[in-house]
Amino acid sequence: MSKTSSGTLYRGREGMWSWVGHRVTGVVIFLFLLVHVLDTALVRVSPGAYDAVIGTYKNPLMAVGELGLVAAIVFHAFNGLRLVLVDFWKSGPKYQRQMLWGVLIVWAVVMIGFAIRHLSLAFGGL
Amino acid sequence: MSSEVPEPASKVDLAPGIGGGGEIPQFDITLRVRRYDPEFSEEATWEDYALTMYGTDRVLDALHKVKWEIDGSLSFRRSCAHGVCGSDAMRINGRNRLACKTLLKDLDTSKPITVEAIKGLPVEKDLIVDMEPFFQSYREIMPFMITKGHEPAAEHYQSPEDRERYDDTTKCILCAACTSSCPVFWTDGQYFGPAAIVNAHRFIFDSRDEGGDMRLEILNDKEGVWRCRTTFNCTEACPRGIQVTKAISEVKQAILARSV
Amino acid sequence: MATTEFVAPRSGRIDPKYNRGKSKSGNFEMLAWLFMRISGVLLVILIFGHLFVNLLVGEGVHAIDFGFVAGKWANPLWQFWDLAMLWLAMLHGTNGVRTIISDYVEKDRPRFWLQLVLMLCSAAIIILGTLVIFTFDPCIPGSTLAVCQ
Amino acid sequence: MQVHKYDVVIVGAGGAGMRAAIESGQRAHTAVLTKLYPTRSHTGAAQGGMCAALANVEEDNWEWHTFDTVKGGDYLVDQDAAEVMAKEAIEAVLDLEKMGLPFNRTPEGKIDQRRFGGHTRDHGKAPVRRSCYAADRTGHMILQTLYQNCVKHNVEFYNEYYVLDLLTVEEEATREDGTTYVQKRIAGVVSYDLATGEIHVFQAKSVILATGGAGKVFKTTSNAHTLTGDGMGIAFRKGIPLEDMEFVQFHPTGLAGLGILLSEAARGEGAILRNSEGERFMERYAPTIKDLAPRDIVARSMANEVREGRGCGPNKDYVLLDLTHLEPAHIDAKLPDITEFARTYLGVEPYTEPVPVFPTAHYVMGGVPTNIKGEVFQDNEFTIPGLYAAGEVACVSVHGSNRLGTNSLLDINVFGKRSGIAAAEYSKTAGWVELPENPVADTEALLDVVRKGSGTERIAAIRKELQDTMDANMQVFRTKDTIMKALADVKGFRERYKNISIQDKGKRFNLDLLEAVELGFLLDLAEVMSVSALHRHESRGGHFREDFPDRDDENFMKHSMVYKDDSAEMEGIHGIRFDTKPVIFTRYQPMERKY
Numbered sequence A: 001m002s003k004t005s006s007g008t009l010y011r012g013r014e015g016m017w018s019w020v021g022h023r024v025t026g027v028v029i030f031l032f033l034l035v036h037v038l039d040t041a042l043v044r045v046s047p048g049a050y051d052a053v054i055g056t057y058k059n060p061l062m063a064v065g066e067l068g069l070v071a072a073i074v075f076h077a078f079n080g081l082r083l084v085l086v087d088f089w090k091s092g093p094k095y096q097r098q099m100l101w102g103v104l105i106v107w108a109v110v111m112i113g114f115a116i117r118h119l120s121l122a123f124g125g126l
Numbered sequence B: 001m002s003s004e005v006p007e008p009a010s011k012v013d014l015a016p017g018i019g020g021g022g023e024i025p026q027f028d029i030t031l032r033v034r035r036y037d038p039e040f041s042e043e044a045t046w047e048d049y050a051l052t053m054y055g056t057d058r059v060l061d062a063l064h065k066v067k068w069e070i071d072g073s074l075s076f077r078r079s080c081a082h083g084v085c086g087s088d089a090m091r092i093n094g095r096n097r098l099a100c101k102t103l104l105k106d107l108d109t110s111k112p113i114t115v116e117a118i119k120g121l122p123v124e125k126d127l128i129v130d131m132e133p134f135f136q137s138y139r140e141i142m143p144f145m146i147t148k149g150h151e152p153a154a155e156h157y158q159s160p161e162d163r164e165r166y167d168d169t170t171k172c173i174l175c176a177a178c179t180s181s182c183p184v185f186w187t188d189g190q191y192f193g194p195a196a197i198v199n200a201h202r203f204i205f206d207s208r209d210e211g212g213d214m215r216l217e218i219l220n221d222k223e224g225v226w227r228c229r230t231t232f233n234c235t236e237a238c239p240r241g242i243q244v245t246k247a248i249s250e251v252k253q254a255i256l257a258r259s260v
Numbered sequence C: 001m002a003t004t005e006f007v008a009p010r011s012g013r014i015d016p017k018y019n020r021g022k023s024k025s026g027n028f029e030m031l032a033w034l035f036m037r038i039s040g041v042l043l044v045i046l047i048f049g050h051l052f053v054n055l056l057v058g059e060g061v062h063a064i065d066f067g068f069v070a071g072k073w074a075n076p077l078w079q080f081w082d083l084a085m086l087w088l089a090m091l092h093g094t095n096g097v098r099t100i101i102s103d104y105v106e107k108d109r110p111r112f113w114l115q116l117v118l119m120l121c122s123a124a125i126i127i128l129g130t131l132v133i134f135t136f137d138p139c140i141p142g143s144t145l146a147v148c149q
Numbered sequence D: 001m002q003v004h005k006y007d008v009v010i011v012g013a014g015g016a017g018m019r020a021a022i023e024s025g026q027r028a029h030t031a032v033l034t035k036l037y038p039t040r041s042h043t044g045a046a047q048g049g050m051c052a053a054l055a056n057v058e059e060d061n062w063e064w065h066t067f068d069t070v071k072g073g074d075y076l077v078d079q080d081a082a083e084v085m086a087k088e089a090i091e092a093v094l095d096l097e098k099m100g101l102p103f104n105r106t107p108e109g110k111i112d113q114r115r116f117g118g119h120t121r122d123h124g125k126a127p128v129r130r131s132c133y134a135a136d137r138t139g140h141m142i143l144q145t146l147y148q149n150c151v152k153h154n155v156e157f158y159n160e161y162y163v164l165d166l167l168t169v170e171e172e173a174t175r176e177d178g179t180t181y182v183q184k185r186i187a188g189v190v191s192y193d194l195a196t197g198e199i200h201v202f203q204a205k206s207v208i209l210a211t212g213g214a215g216k217v218f219k220t221t222s223n224a225h226t227l228t229g230d231g232m233g234i235a236f237r238k239g240i241p242l243e244d245m246e247f248v249q250f251h252p253t254g255l256a257g258l259g260i261l262l263s264e265a266a267r268g269e270g271a272i273l274r275n276s277e278g279e280r281f282m283e284r285y286a287p288t289i290k291d292l293a294p295r296d297i298v299a300r301s302m303a304n305e306v307r308e309g310r311g312c313g314p315n316k317d318y319v320l321l322d323l324t325h326l327e328p329a330h331i332d333a334k335l336p337d338i339t340e341f342a343r344t345y346l347g348v349e350p351y352t353e354p355v356p357v358f359p360t361a362h363y364v365m366g367g368v369p370t371n372i373k374g375e376v377f378q379d380n381e382f383t384i385p386g387l388y389a390a391g392e393v394a395c396v397s398v399h400g401s402n403r404l405g406t407n408s409l410l411d412i413n414v415f416g417k418r419s420g421i422a423a424a425e426y427s428k429t430a431g432w433v434e435l436p437e438n439p440v441a442d443t444e445a446l447l448d449v450v451r452k453g454s455g456t457e458r459i460a461a462i463r464k465e466l467q468d469t470m471d472a473n474m475q476v477f478r479t480k481d482t483i484m485k486a487l488a489d490v491k492g493f494r495e496r497y498k499n500i501s502i503q504d505k506g507k508r509f510n511l512d513l514l515e516a517v518e519l520g521f522l523l524d525l526a527e528v529m530s531v532s533a534l535h536r537h538e539s540r541g542g543h544f545r546e547d548f549p550d551r552d553d554e555n556f557m558k559h560s561m562v563y564k565d566d567s568a569e570m571e572g573i574h575g576i577r578f579d580t581k582p583v584i585f586t587r588y589q590p591m592e593r594k595y
């Protein structure tokens, strides 16, 4: 039986790549959330255990990880709003590309602000 | 005919270069085609062809040149050669397009131009895919006008505004460029696909048609419109410029509106 | 030279190559789709509020410890906030991963098992999280926290 | 080899084939065999419209339509057929509308109508709005609508099945006066499944040919690559005559070098033809209506400008269609698709630059002779029971020597429907005709020539030379010498054809093989066209002889009939017999065709 073509990577445009991004970030957030609920659940076990796990979040390396996570959430969130607009706003499909650029700009602004604040807190202690 | 058109002087001066002279630009390209013929090998291979082409040549002309002058076994579908029959959707430099509507000069000719079969449908040979799954989805949405008897004596009446409502989706030539560009369709091939939805849209929003509910029911299926993740590949691939994603959105809204 | 009974191979009469269900799913996919969008919008508020309070106010991540959490959950507003966030995010995420599994896992059996694992995990996490929030008692013996005084 | 049995087999799924299938499919066990997926058929390329005297926007009636058709065809029209067509046009349009075709609408919601070349009120007094249309995509909408209705009625399609042979048997029969003659009967067709390379025999009580035109005989053509006149070629090889094949319509405005059609609507909206000097040269040839003269006159004028050295471009081989004095908004509203063609294919911006154009082979007026029921004639006297033809492949002779714009979409609907009904009704009463001893013998032989050929000639090279010589010698100007040149060339090509080889040796999707077979049909048809043209010592409609520039009703008011006959020998041409058939007159006597 013949098979479907594999060949080169499809060169989709903004719409396709934003979808790839949305999917990947969605899964990443989901996996984090599973872990996050588990670690938060430790508050039921003992304050010591909770503080020990939370302590690892205060490690500068984790701070970078956290930054990535927040980046993922912020992108997923803003792009999610864009998707809602594409679906429910009459001119959404027409402006989907412009809206994606909007998402990316807002994302960058938020992330720069957050990164400065967060990293200085994480590394500098204040 | 239209009298408001000004009558031009019987003789005008043509801009230089229009009336004659001028070289026809000519350039060399490498056409890189994905070949596959299960009669001879299970493996698909890339094959390069060096060609000299002219200014107005299209990818279809390059393929013809290969078939007619270099290797007659290269197989692809084509008919009208000007973008109205929908035979020759293929992946050119990684994107779905009609070979007969893609001018070589609009591509980057310094690099090889890759040509391969559209994705998501079984490849039969070279650039030819099995179109049956595609037409199967098309047939499932009942792509014909449904009226509940009482035919008018002459024509059905329809206002120009009502006619305009579904104009965009009547342009579809069933080329499959959209469906085979859709990342959701590539996954398991069960999604109805944008083309089927476009053709359902054409009837759902036709004021004369009375079968809209049935079609909305069909597209409310788990392989229906809800699988669309608005990636817009379809809209960008459509050679007829149909606003495919928008049409899909309108069908989603219609299903929602019907349920509340 | 026998006349073969043979239906036209490429007309509507072929066996459907598609194994689409015969319209049994009702409105489930539509409701799931709608839920993704509504929960998404709500999550923006919930998650951003959460992140803001946890990571940016005061000393940020350094301030988080048992006492911080305990202090927050003493307030019913935050209790409700986190509960809503938990449920919405988990249902949203689970449904998202469900679509992803059905997209990429084509064979029925593996698809079924993966979905089952996903559902069980999610259910466990949701129940666990809910219990934690509701049964949380900050005043463990010897506590020095303000709420326990 | 597989054998299938159907009451009715339809060959071709363009407008004519599918219109027939909708009728026949509801009455009898029907199969449609088509070498293309139905929606790929060239009916979808038609832009302009479909005429019917609906009188939705102004006074009109079918009798005026009949007159215009007869006059447009330079009186070589069979008037009984023209009457049928004009009368049934109204129902044909309404049928399509009820099937769902999205016609453009008038403000009251009725089907809108617009003007089209040659269609007039009251026998030529003024232009009339008769053409029903759907933007500039009328053919597309017709094709889609018919396909949709075939899906609705569950028509059985055999897609990508190339029909390569008709199965006929011959019987002795007796006339009323006791004399005997040979009666052909149809037993079925033989086809080649492109996907597998297998041969399938279809036994059928009725067969309808609807394979479309043969534009690919010429180099510059508006026709699809797949319009290679298969149906005409197959019928001809079975001894069925071809009627009026010298009449080919050349559309004036094809994109230069490509042949892609720019609809007449462009000139209707005010576009002007210019030569390299910038002159509006139509003033010379048709001083009163200038650029809006009939297609054949405009095409000849353009060719003449080029011939006299006033062509444009590096090779001085085209003229210009100037739209630059029109408002861009007007162009966008009225001519969206064709301006897009100019932009896409020539990179010309019609707002600011004139578009290079040259006449392009467009439509074959001739074809397989039929009567108004669609029954195919085996000679001037008898039809072949069970064999029908409709659409461009057929010659009912509603177009005579020159087809009016919009009359072909009408033709395929009216006669497609008629032949569909007639074929199904016939199959209900008729018995099966025994298949010949070895039904696939001829087809295998045909394919073997190509498959086993180990020569050095390439199909594409021969085809290109054929098209070049037909463009040079058989286009809008013909003389005895050029026709003889074309015939001599074709003879040479035939010799070379025996020495071809193809590179694709497989069974799957072997289009190399089928292109070779199609070239065989093109060679036959080029020869038939040339022989017909050679015998017609007059100029009429699409056929213009510079050595006989006038119409000659006395000697040539008759149809040409060309037969394949291995014993025939005429003016040095072997194997082709030329004959004529009277034209049917009902109401109108020939008058000079003046515009």
Ligand SMILES: Cc1cc2nc3c(=O)[nH]c(=O)nc-3n(C[C@H](O)[C@H](O)[C@H](O)COP(=O)(O)OP(=O)(O)OC[C@H]3O[C@@H](n4cnc5c(N)ncnc54)[C@H](O)[C@@H]3O)c2cc1C
Pocket (backbone or CB within 6 Å): D011, D012, D013, D014, D015, D016, D017, D033, D034, D035, D036, D037, D038, D041, D042, D043, D044, D045, D046, D047, D048, D049, D050, D138, D139, D161, D162, D163, D164, D210, D211, D212, D213, D222, D223, D224, D227, D230, D231, D261, D362, D363, D390, D391, D392, D393, D405, D406, D407, D408, D409, D410, D412
């Ligand atoms: C660019 C263009 C514009 C036109 N505009 C107009 C217009 O505005 N108005 C108008 O009235 N007319 C117009 N015409 C003419 C008109 O469109 C055609 O004459 C008409 O559509 C022919 O229809 P058909 O059904 O006979 O053939 P087609 O639509 O060409 O269909 C032929 C069918 O036969 C099949 N076939 C061919 N060979 C074989 C074989 N060997 N075995 C099996 N199947 C076979 C093909 O697959 C195809 O399905 C236009 C033509 C062109 C080219």
Ligand code: HEM
Pocket (backbone or CB within 6 Å): A019, A022, A023, A025, A026, A027, A029, A030, A031, A033, A073, A076, A077, A078, A079, A080, A081, A083, A084, B228, B229, B230, C036, C037, C039, C040, C041, C043, C044, C047, C089, C090, C092, C093, C094, C095, C096, C097, C099, C100
């Ligand atoms: C912050 C606010 C959020 C918004 C606005 C949002 C929005 C959306 C939307 C609209 C979709 C549907 C996309 C589609 O159907 O094409 C979606 C999908 C998804 N979301 Fe979210 N979401 C948010 C948070 C989250 C969180 C917290 C998680 C993880 C638990 C998550 C995981 C997912 C997943 C896995 C998908 C599926 C992706 C896919 O199918 O491609 N989202 N999101």
Ligand code: SF4
Pocket (backbone or CB within 6 Å): B171, B172, B173, B174, B175, B176, B177, B178, B179, B194, B195, B198, B237, B238, B239, B240, B241, B242, B244
């Ligand atoms: S919607 Fe566009 S891309 Fe899709 S099949 Fe129709 S014409 Fe082709």
Ligand code: F3S
Pocket (backbone or CB within 6 Å): B178, B181, B182, B183, B184, B185, B193, B194, B227, B228, B229, B230, B231, B232, B233, B234, B235, B244, B245, B248
């Ligand atoms: S590409 Fe596919 S995901 Fe939707 S927008 Fe188009 S159908």
Ligand code: FES
Pocket (backbone or CB within 6 Å): B077, B078, B079, B080, B081, B082, B083, B084, B085, B086, B087, B088, B098, B099, B100, B101
């Ligand atoms: S060949 Fe017809 S669309 Fe390209």
